[in-house]
Amino acid sequence: MKILVINGPNINMLGIREPGIYGSNTFADLLALLEQTAREENIEIEQYQSNHEGCLVDKIQESFGKVDGIVINPAAYTHTSVAILDALKAVSIPAVEVHISDVDSREPFRQISYAGLACQKTIKGQGLQGYRQAILYLKDFLQK
Numbered sequence: 001m002k003i004l005v006i007n008g009p010n011i012n013m014l015g016i017r018e019p020g021i022y023g024s025n026t027f028a029d030l031l032a033l034l035e036q037t038a039r040e041e042n043i044e045i046e047q048y049q050s051n052h053e054g055c056l057v058d059k060i061q062e063s064f065g066k067v068d069g070i071v072i073n074p075a076a077y078t079h080t081s082v083a084i085l086d087a088l089k090a091v092s093i094p095a096v097e098v099h100i101s102d103v104d105s106r107e108p109f110r111q112i113s114y115a116g117l118a119c120q121k122t123i124k125g126q127g128l129q130g131y132r133q134a135i136l137y138l139k140d141f142l143q144k
């Protein structure tokens with residue numbers, strides 16, 4: 001089983017950016033968590049991060065026929081990108097949306113998610129552990 005974890009803009013700045021909102025764990029900590037989860041769960045996890053909307057769309061398209069599930073934190077593009085929504089719909093790969101912060105308790109514009117419309121589930125406000133929860137959910141779903 002192969003799961004692709006996609007992160008959008010500024011997620012590579014974890015640990016530096018707004019620690020009061022996103023915590024003090026770094027992007028390297030997130031990558032370590034993904035590697036640990038892959039080992040423990042005996043699955044393959046590929047990760048991809050980009051600050052560019054078109055690159056995220058390209059990666060989703062390229063994953064067609066290659067991965068079983070997608071975990072995606074589109075970051076700021078969550079709230080603006082119909083292109084990412086359409087790419088997820090185009091490949092029709094089971095997907096889970098993750099947000100590190102609790103977007104529901106933040107600004108009103110963060111409460112709109114386009115990508116989420118193509119996802120089976122959204123996990124928010126769980127910090128980095130939200131990625132692990134999303135992977136475990138997808139593993140369970142894909143095994144059924």
Ligand code: DQA
Binds near residue numbers: 073078
């Ligand atoms: C985020 C929430 C978004 O609103 C924000 O633009 C991000 C990160 C999160 O993980 O909490 O960059 O997706």
